[in-house]
Amino acid sequence: MNNNLYKYILGIADNSLILGQRMGELTGHGPSLETDIACTNISLDLFGQVRSYYQYAAKIAGDGRTEDDIAMLRKEREYVNVLLVEQPNTDFAHTMARQFLFDVYHLLFLQELEKSKDLNLSAIAKKSIKEVSYHQRFSSDWIKRLGDGTEESHQKMQDAIDDLWTYTDELFHQTEADKAMVKEGIGVDVTKLKDNYYQIVNSVLEESTLSIPKSKYFQKGGKQGIHTEHLGYLLSDLQYMQRTYPNMEW
Amino acid sequence: MNKLMIEHADIDTELIPILDQVSDPEIPVLTILDMGVVRYAKLVDNEVMIKLTPTYSGCPAMDVISDDVKAAFEKAGYKVSIDLVLTPAWTTDWISEEGRDALEKYGIAPPLEADADKDALLGNKRIVKCTNCGSQNTKLVSQFGSTACKALFQCEDCQEPFDYFKCLK
Ligand SMILES: [Zn+2]
Numbered sequence: 001m002n003n004n005l006y007k008y009i010l011g012i013a014d015n016s017l018i019l020g021q022r023m024g025e026l027t028g029h030g031p032s033l034e035t036d037i038a039c040t041n042i043s044l045d046l047f048g049q050v051r052s053y054y055q056y057a058a059k060i061a062g063d064g065r066t067e068d069d070i071a072m073l074r075k076e077r078e079y080v081n082v083l084l085v086e087q088p089n090t091d092f093a094h095t096m097a098r099q100f101l102f103d104v105y106h107l108l109f110l111q112e113l114e115k116s117k118d119l120n121l122s123a124i125a126k127k128s129i130k131e132v133s134y135h136q137r138f139s140s141d142w143i144k145r146l147g148d149g150t151e152e153s154h155q156k157m158q159d160a161i162d163d164l165w166t167y168t169d170e171l172f173h174q175t176e177a178d179k180a181m182v183k184e185g186i187g188v189d190v191t192k193l194k195d196n197y198y199q200i201v202n203s204v205l206e207e208s209t210l211s212i213p214k215s216k217y218f219q220k221g222g223k224q225g226i227h228t229e230h231l232g233y234l235l236s237d238l239q240y241m242q243r244t245y246p247n248m249e250w
Numbered sequence: 251m252n253k254l255m256i257e258h259a260d261i262d263t264e265l266i267p268i269l270d271q272v273s274d275p276e277i278p279v280l281t282i283l284d285m286g287v288v289r290y291a292k293l294v295d296n297e298v299m300i301k302l303t304p305t306y307s308g309c310p311a312m313d314v315i316s317d318d319v320k321a322a323f324e325k326a327g328y329k330v331s332i333d334l335v336l337t338p339a340w341t342t343d344w345i346s347e348e349g350r351d352a353l354e355k356y357g358i359a360p361p362l363e364a365d366a367d368k369d370a371l372l373g374n375k376r377i378v379k380c381t382n383c384g385s386q387n388t389k390l391v392s393q394f395g396s397t398a399c400k401a402l403f404q405c406e407d408c409q410e411p412f413d414y415f416k417c418l419k
Binding site for chain 2: 034035037038041042044045046047048049051052119122123124126127128130131134137138141
């Protein structure tokens with residue numbers, strides 16, 4: 001088994017799985033029917049992408065585990081998603097800010113992954129780009145509507161951006177698996193996405209009359225399996241059925 | 251049977267009548283051939299080999315479609331094996347003319363060209379035609395509709411809400 005490739009795929013898939021679960025939590029709880037449906041749709045897109053990644057990972061692992069086993073039966077420290085995506089749905093401003101800060105990265109990342117020498121990853125990326133462009137359009141729109149909205153909506157969005165900003169830098173940290181995969185022409189060099197990322201993010205913030213956070217202190221750890229306290233609660237929801245009724249199917 | 255579909259996919263003519271019996275479970279007026287999700291269908295040594303491509307990654311209809319295709323061929327006495335392929339990625343261009351008509355009659359506005367689609371989904375231009383009265387005086391309600399492939403619109407003339415099938419390229 002190509003251990004680096006396996007880890008590399010999990011790094012991509014876990015981000016989408018955890019964010020998909022967060023967005024799925026809004027099913028029936030969105031602020032309006034339309035946004036509720038939109039968040040569920042985004043969740044569904046992410047889960048769809050995740051299936052392709054985990055199926056591929058299961059094939060590489062070759063130890064009899066299925067896509068579901070990999071998605072559902074790992075322990076907290078074995079998830080390697082970035083801290084940003086596990087942050088809770090504090091309010092709708094936080095939900096959209098988290099989505100936006102991830103979408104901009106996600107799209108830039110997939111546009112590079114499409115060029116991967118690994119044909120499976122390239123195909124998944126190509127398929128996902130179309131969907132993620134919709135996500136980014138939706139979340140950018142909400143940044144602008146709330147940022148450039150009422151005094152209260154502006155303040156809430158500013159607070160959300162300020163809170164989540166500290167998790168953005170981790171997106172551009174390379175793991176050992178990243179470095180190995182970049183060398184083989186399979187992986188994306190995330191360090192090269194950084195300038196472009198902040199340029200896009202900052203221009204949307206400016207357009208939304210929001211100020212760009214000045215803090216230079218950034219949190220990290222998710223990519224090494226060191227998570228914030230929020231992930232455990234998320235996983236207990238996500239894994240509940242499989243843990244309570246092992247091997248159940250529906 | 252539409253010619254368009256035959257051009258972009260590799261399908262044995264004799265298999266078309268069987269494939270034509272299977273429709274999208276969420277849009278029953280649309281057969282999977284009109285939808286353009288059948289990429290390949292060939293009879294090789296008494297076994298039918300099928301390649302299907304999903305419209306959207308998370309489309310829950312894909313598993314049902316795959317089961318329905320299997321059932322249709324088995325009922326017709328064939329052995330069948332089905333593969334899901336991701337490349338080339340599905341595009342709304344593969345929906346046939348018949349499919350577009352069927353969508354409109356069913357109350358779903360068919361996809362516009364990419365540029366027009368962008369204008370419509372950003373709410374910049376009122377160009378999506380109401381499926382009820384044909385008016386273009388329609389407004390975007392939400393970029394995301396009842397399923398991943400649709401956006402929600404409302405007609406400002408007859409007031410009818412309707413789905414718009416988003417352009418995907
Ligand atoms: Zn009308």
